[in-house]
Amino acid sequence: MSSVExxxxxxxLADVARAxxxxxxxxxxxxxxxxxxxPKTRRQVESAMSSLGxxxxxxxxxxxxxxxxSVALVVCEEVLRLFADPYFARISAGAGxxxxxxxxxxxxxxxxxxxxxxxxxxxxxDGGHVxxxxxxxxxxxxxxxxxxxxxxxxxxxxxxxxxEPGRFSYVDVDNRGGAQRATxxxxxxxxxxxxxIAGPQDMTAGVDRLLGYRQAxxxxxxxxxxxxxxxxxxxxxxxxxxxxxxxxxxxVDAIFAASDMMAxxxxxxxxRVGRRVPGDVAVIGFDDLPVGRRTDPPLTTVRQPIxxxxxxxxxxxxxxxxxxxxxxxxxxxxxLVIRASA
Amino acid sequence: MSSVExxxxxxxLADVARAxxxxxxxxxxxxxxxxxxxPKTRRQVESAMSSLGxxxxxxxxxxxxxxxxSVALVVCEEVLRLFADPYFARISAGAGxxxxxxxxxxxxxxxxxxxxxxxxxxxxxDGGHVxxxxxxxxxxxxxxxxxxxxxxxxxxxxxxxxxEPGRFSYVDVDNRGGAQRATxxxxxxxxxxxxxIAGPQDMTAGVDRLLGYRQAxxxxxxxxxxxxxxxxxxxxxxxxxxxxxxxxxxxVDAIFAASDMMAxxxxxxxxRVGRRVPGDVAVIGFDDLPVGRRTDPPLTTVRQPIxxxxxxxxxxxxxxxxxxxxxxxxxxxxxLVIRASA
DNA sequence: CTGAAAGCGCTTACAG
DNA sequence: CTGAAAGCGCTTACAG
Numbered sequence: 001m002s003s004v005e006x007x008x009x010x011x012x013l014a015d016v017a018r019a020x021x022x023x024x025x026x027x028x029x030x031x032x033x034x035x036x037x038x039p040k041t042r043r044q045v046e047s048a049m050s051s052l053g054x055x056x057x058x059x060x061x062x063x064x065x066x067x068x069x070s071v072a073l074v075v076c077e078e079v080l081r082l083f084a085d086p087y088f089a090r091i092s093a094g095a096g097x098x099x100x101x102x103x104x105x106x107x108x109x110x111x112x113x114x115x116x117x118x119x120x121x122x123x124x125x126d127g128g129h130v131x132x133x134x135x136x137x138x139x140x141x142x143x144x145x146x147x148x149x150x151x152x153x154x155x156x157x158x159x160x161x162x163x164e165p166g167r168f169s170y171v172d173v174d175n176r177g178g179a180q181r182a183t184x185x186x187x188x189x190x191x192x193x194x195x196x197i198a199g200p201q202d203m204t205a206g207v208d209r210l211l212g213y214r215q216a217x218x219x220x221x222x223x224x225x226x227x228x229x230x231x232x233x234x235x236x237x238x239x240x241x242x243x244x245x246x247x248x249x250x251x252v253d254a255i256f257a258a259s260d261m262m263a264x265x266x267x268x269x270x271x272r273v274g275r276r277v278p279g280d281v282a283v284i285g286f287d288d289l290p291v292g293r294r295t296d297p298p299l300t301t302v303r304q305p306i307x308x309x310x311x312x313x314x315x316x317x318x319x320x321x322x323x324x325x326x327x328x329x330x331x332x333x334x335x336l337v338i339r340a341s342a
Numbered sequence: 343m344s345s346v347e348x349x350x351x352x353x354x355l356a357d358v359a360r361a362x363x364x365x366x367x368x369x370x371x372x373x374x375x376x377x378x379x380x381p382k383t384r385r386q387v388e389s390a391m392s393s394l395g396x397x398x399x400x401x402x403x404x405x406x407x408x409x410x411x412s413v414a415l416v417v418c419e420e421v422l423r424l425f426a427d428p429y430f431a432r433i434s435a436g437a438g439x440x441x442x443x444x445x446x447x448x449x450x451x452x453x454x455x456x457x458x459x460x461x462x463x464x465x466x467x468d469g470g471h472v473x474x475x476x477x478x479x480x481x482x483x484x485x486x487x488x489x490x491x492x493x494x495x496x497x498x499x500x501x502x503x504x505x506e507p508g509r510f511s512y513v514d515v516d517n518r519g520g521a522q523r524a525t526x527x528x529x530x531x532x533x534x535x536x537x538x539i540a541g542p543q544d545m546t547a548g549v550d551r552l553l554g555y556r557q558a559x560x561x562x563x564x565x566x567x568x569x570x571x572x573x574x575x576x577x578x579x580x581x582x583x584x585x586x587x588x589x590x591x592x593x594v595d596a597i598f599a600a601s602d603m604m605a606x607x608x609x610x611x612x613x614r615v616g617r618r619v620p621g622d623v624a625v626i627g628f629d630d631l632p633v634g635r636r637t638d639p640p641l642t643t644v645r646q647p648i649x650x651x652x653x654x655x656x657x658x659x660x661x662x663x664x665x666x667x668x669x670x671x672x673x674x675x676x677x678l679v680i681r682a683s684a
Numbered sequence: 685c686t687g688a689a690a691g692c693g694c695t696t697a698c699a700g
Numbered sequence: 701c702t703g704a705a706a707g708c709g710c711t712t713a714c715a716g
Contacts, residue, residue: 012709023687028711036685055468056710070466079438079448083431089422096421100454105462106421108450112442120447124412126397128693129471354693365703370695378701398694470709685716692711700702 011052020048031056070105071095071317072125072133079110085233085261086289087306088136091156094310095134102318104131125151132317134310135159139203152320154313158204158329169320171312171330175205178302178334179212182284183256185300186342187220191254191282195227197241197266199258206233209258209286227252231262238265246273253281254342260285260292263299267341282342297340304334353394362390373398412447413437413659414467414475421452427576427603428631429648433478433498436652444660446473467493474659476652477501481545494662496655500546500671511662513654513672517547520644520676521554524626525598527642528684529562533596533624537569539583539608541600548575551600551628569594573604580607588615595623596684602627602634602643609637609683624684639682646676 017027022041029037030045037045048054073095075082082088092108099106107130111121125133136156155170179196186194196213199206210228217224229245231237238257242265245252257263263285267277275281277297285292285301292299309332316328359369364383371379372387379387390396415437417424424430434450441448449472453463467475478498497512521538528536538555541548552570559566571587573579580599584607587594599605605627609619617623619639627634627643634641651674658670 013711014709024710025688025712026686029686032711038685041685056465068466068469068471069462070471079434080431083425083428083434086425089425092421092425096452096454100462103462105466106452107466108452110438110448110450112438120411120442120445123398124410124447124449127410129410129412355695356693366694367696367704368702371702374695380701383701687716688714690711690713693708695706695708697706699704 011054013054013056016045016048016052016054019052020044067131067321068129069103070107070130071099071314072107072109072130074109074111074121074125074133074135076111076135076137076139078113082108082110086291087287090306091136091310091313094307094312095314096310098311098314098318132321134313134317137203139200152317154317154320156309156313160202160204169316169328171309171316171332172204173304173309173332174334175208175304176212176215178286178304178336179209179256179258180216181212181334181336182286182300182302183213183216184220185336186254186256186282186284187216187222189254189282189342193227193249193252194222194224194254194256195229195245195249195252196224197238197245197255197257197262198228198230199233199262201230206258213256231258231265233259233261235261235265235268238262239269240265242266242269246275255281255283257283257285260287260289260299260301263301263341264291264295267295267299278340278342284342288337292339295341300339300342301337302334303337305332308332353396355396355398358387358390358394358396361394362386409473409663410471411445412449412472413441413656414449414451414472416451416453416463416467416475416477418453418477418479418481420455424450424452428633429629430478432648433652433655436649436654437476437656438652440653440656440660474663476655476659479545481542494659496659496662498651498655502544502546511658511670513651513658513674514546515646515651515674516676517550517646518554518557520628520646520678521551521598521600522558523554523676523678524628524642524644525555525558526562527678528596528598528624528626529558529564531596531624531684535569535591535594536564536566536596536598537571537587537591537594538566539580539587539597539599539604540570540572541575541604543572548600555598573600573607575601575603577603577607577610580604581611582607584608584611588612588617597623597625599625599627602629602631602641605641605643605683606633606637609641620682620684626684630679634681637683642681642684643679644676645679647674650674 013027013031014024017024020027022045026037026041027045030042073092075088096106109121109124130151132152134154138155138159153168155168158170158172159168183194194217196210198210201207214224226248229241231241238261242255255266257266263283266283270277270281277283285299288301288303292301312330355369355373356366359366362369364387368379368383369387372384415434417430438448451463451466472493474494476496480497480501495510497510500512500514501510525536536559538552540552543549556566568590571583573583580603584597597608599608605625608625612619612623619625627641630643630645634643654672
């Protein structure tokens with residue numbers, strides 16, 4: 001015991017080099033899998049590493065311009081919402097798959113709702129702990145100030161008003177088109193009073209889906225004033241919004257909800273006042289979450305390829321890390337999936 | 343444009359010092375909020391920082407023994423299970439609350455199920471990117487080899503066979519006691535054939551809950567051979583296990599499931615073959631997840647304080663980071679919550 | 685193929 | 701209160 005060095009000190013690369021009788025430069029080359037090392041030397045170093053139980057202090061690479069081997073997925077919500085919303089689960093799954101295949105570690109970061117909420121997260125991102133970041137769910141109230149970040153960033157959804165528009169990449173979904181088609185279906189089915197439960201207007205997804213609704217309504221010569229209520233994409237907000245809507249326009253006979261969770265809330269509110277779906281009121285959601293298959297009646301909705309967003313975002317980020325040219329933007333298609341509610 | 347330095351290079355602390363007309367030592371002191379700096383000097387440095395848009399390369403601190411300001415929560419499951427199991431959500435919520443209060447960033451890490459699954463995660467943990475780690479859901483099949491980690495670690499649940507038993511802290515729940523009380527309730531209610539759906543035996547929670555069942559059964563002089571079936575804590579496994587059980591022991595009239603999700607599966611399986619709960623078969627779960635309140639009938643279960651585990655683990659970790667003496671272990675109480683299923 | 689040396693960005697005794 | 705200098709662990713031209 002007393003003949004070895006202090007057992008609490010982790011071995012460093014210099015220790016490994018010494019034990020193997022080589023320079024730290026060579027030890028580093030072995031550590032990083034460089035080709036030009038004599039097999040015998042390589043073996044010496046490797047065995048020194050394993051007998052010392054060497055583990056590289058990866059953070060030290062950062063100061064030297066190296067990579068950390070990890071990528072952040074920043075979800076601009078509190079921990080509890082991260083888990084409550086299946087959207088995040090699926091996007092994470094998509095990202096995780098790609099990253100794992102590339103041998104990179106996915107690091108999930110959440111933004112607490114404190115006053116200076118962004119400080120710790122931005123500090124982390126800025127701190128050289130990750131090679132790049134995927135940012136999900138950003139909205140006006142939580143506008144991560146990513147201005148000075150030294151790493152590539154890809155957003156899920158067109159970011160709200162980025163300081164430097166051209167600087168960031170994003171992968172979006174055709175929110176406007178999807179909302180328009182959904183609304184059009186309600187109109188084509190002969191519904192007279194087609195309302196919408198819009199999403200938060202500080203997120204482009206909320207804005208674009210409302211825009212799609214308005215275009216369809218205007219195109220059909222409808223006056224949609226008073227037929228727009230707002231929610232936050234969550235179920236409870238959909239339920240409340242529907243109640244308000246029913247108060248204001250008792251004769252409403254169709255609702256386009258800008259998210260499935262809000263549509264589920266709408267279904268509950270309608271059932272509580274005894275309206276039949278789709279008999280009295282037709283309902284269409286947006287997202288195509290699994291829950292929509294189990295509602296009563298099953299939910300007609302606009303499918304967005306959430307998991308694919310995760311994989312595409314990751315692919316784009318990997319391209320940037322690989323030194324791709326300009327930031328790229330992609331917009332994925334949506335698809336109307338018809339079930340029983342409309 | 344051309345009169346300033348290359349715009350792509352982030353400013354370093356040396357740049358700040360130069361701009362402020364001080365040494366890097368002083369700049370560093372301001373950056374770290376040391377007290378002994380003349381107010382005027384401090385202001386100069388601060389304004390240089392903000393006008394240069396300085397962001398510290400936090401990773402560089404690691405090599406120097408400093409703190410990163412972040413803590414990992416390692417969930418030994420794939421991304422999708424992380425989101426599927428409410429247990430992780432609640433423990434994360436508990437940890438997140440404590441950490442946010444301490445101004446630390448929570449970093450969620452997941453362990454992909456690839457062959458050498460642990461490599462990236464351990465590399466990350468070993469890399470100096472976090473100050474400590476909370477480890478959740480570890481089991482025999484995924485035995486993170488944390489032996490050489492240079493940072494403090496706290497486990498959720500007594501770890502399986504740690505290499506160095508005294509080295510790690512953990513916060514556990516009285517699994518054995520809870521399981522025993524649940525089983526005893528079934529026996530006291532006059533049930534004759536009390537079976538259990540046990541959890542995975544490569545996790546101490548699975549082992550301890552089975553032990554509690556066995557003790558109660560033995561205490562009542564029961565022969566419980568053939569009355570133990572196994573699942574993986576998930577719903578589907580509970581459903582299948584119940585089907586097997588029914589095959590083997592058609593006259594079973596009580597089931598203690600080692601998790602609520604498995605109990606939910608049991609309820610489904612029982613309903614499918616037309617058994618009434620609790621009339622024909624009484625069922626008790628373990629966890630007290632929200633889902634148990636909405637089953638038909640509502641689920642009698644053993645409550646474990648999951649969120650508190652998260653906060654206690656975090657508190658313990660913070661104590662270790664603060665230089666507390668020995669690793670500590672805590673065991674939290676469970677509580678039988680009686681609803682309609684038993 | 686390998687080593688001596690300089691460097692990455694930040695921190696910390698040690699002087700003053 | 702402040703600075704010059706050495707150091708953290710790792711990497712990378714530059715020679716050979």
